[in-house]
Amino acid sequence: MSATAKKRAPMPDDLRAAKGGTPLVSLTAYTTPMAQMMDEHCDFVLVGDSVGMVLHGLPSTLGVTMDMMIMHGKAVARGLHSAMMVIDMPFGSYEESREQAFRNGAKLMAETHAGAVKLEGGVEMAETIRFLVARGVPVMAHIGLTPQSINTLGGYKVQGRGDAGAALLADAKAVAEAGAFAVVLEKVPQGLADEITAQIDIPTIGIGASAGCDGQILVVDDMLGLFTAFKAKFVKRYAHLADDGEAAIAAYAAEVRARSFPAAEHVFADEAPK
Numbered sequence: 001m002s003a004t005a006k007k008r009a010p011m012p013d014d015l016r017a018a019k020g021g022t023p024l025v026s027l028t029a030y031t032t033p034m035a036q037m038m039d040e041h042c043d044f045v046l047v048g049d050s051v052g053m054v055l056h057g058l059p060s061t062l063g064v065t066m067d068m069m070i071m072h073g074k075a076v077a078r079g080l081h082s083a084m085m086v087i088d089m090p091f092g093s094y095e096e097s098r099e100q101a102f103r104n105g106a107k108l109m110a111e112t113h114a115g116a117v118k119l120e121g122g123v124e125m126a127e128t129i130r131f132l133v134a135r136g137v138p139v140m141a142h143i144g145l146t147p148q149s150i151n152t153l154g155g156y157k158v159q160g161r162g163d164a165g166a167a168l169l170a171d172a173k174a175v176a177e178a179g180a181f182a183v184v185l186e187k188v189p190q191g192l193a194d195e196i197t198a199q200i201d202i203p204t205i206g207i208g209a210s211a212g213c214d215g216q217i218l219v220v221d222d223m224l225g226l227f228t229a230f231k232a233k234f235v236k237r238y239a240h241l242a243d244d245g246e247a248a249i250a251a252y253a254a255e256v257r258a259r260s261f262p263a264a265e266h267v268f269a270d271e272a273p274k
């Protein structure tokens with residue numbers, strides 16, 4: 001996207017219409033400055049519940065709350081003009097009933113101005129997706145490795161291998177048929193991701209899936225090398241900001257200790273009385 005041609009943010013139907021076309025570009029964001037950096041380059045920006053791990057130091061996404069999502073959603077919204085904002089529904093905010101999901105989905109959209117919510121789950125969430133979409137809450141689905149189910153999945157493993165592929169294809173078909181406008185495929189073997197992409201009529205957004213998906217998403221702190229607690233194999237680091245930042249902090253600390261830190265008389269030399 002060119003920096004000069006300012007466009008309006010796409011809506012869910014625009015993203016749905018991108019099926020089979022130029023791949024959709026997406027990253028996560030949690031703060032205003034990050035959102036500003038990616039606004040011109042992304043079709044949509046996800047306020048992911050990964051915020052709990054990458055910014056708050058939580059061991060998983062399970063401890064993320066509605067209040068955290070709303071606070072980060074508001075911050076990201078201030079930085080976006082051209083990209084659509086999608087916001088994650090946190091663990092425990094939608095699984096209990098369709099009504100609970102609507103109440104919390106509507107709250108996230110009303111308070112953050114997100115264009116859509118994302119929730120995890122396939123066949124078992126289809127009726128909830130249908131209920132939300134019919135009531136004005138556009139839904140992006142998320143299947144494959146669903147980090148909120150990490151305790152029942154038994155780890156951050158590749159999903160859909162062997163016989164499990166048929167169930168994942170059924171999940172993808174169920175969420176598409178229920179009205180989701182796109183579906184994230186996380187940690188799904190390439191052949192299966194390609195098959196799902198070919199068989200459903202909504203865009204697939206890959207993360208550790210296949211370049212053949214209709215779009216890609218990464219956690220921004222992963223691709224910038226800011227989150228270094230661990231690195232999934234599929235993550236490519238486009239920068240090493242944690243290393244650069246630590247080197248900068250070490251240089252600052254050394255200057256302060258050596259009393260070579262720029263002193264006030266240098267900084268204000270021009271203002272000294274003549």
Ligand code: KIV
Nearest residue numbers: 028048049050184219
């Ligand atoms: O929370 C998140 O960052 C996500 C992406 C990994 C898709 O759900």
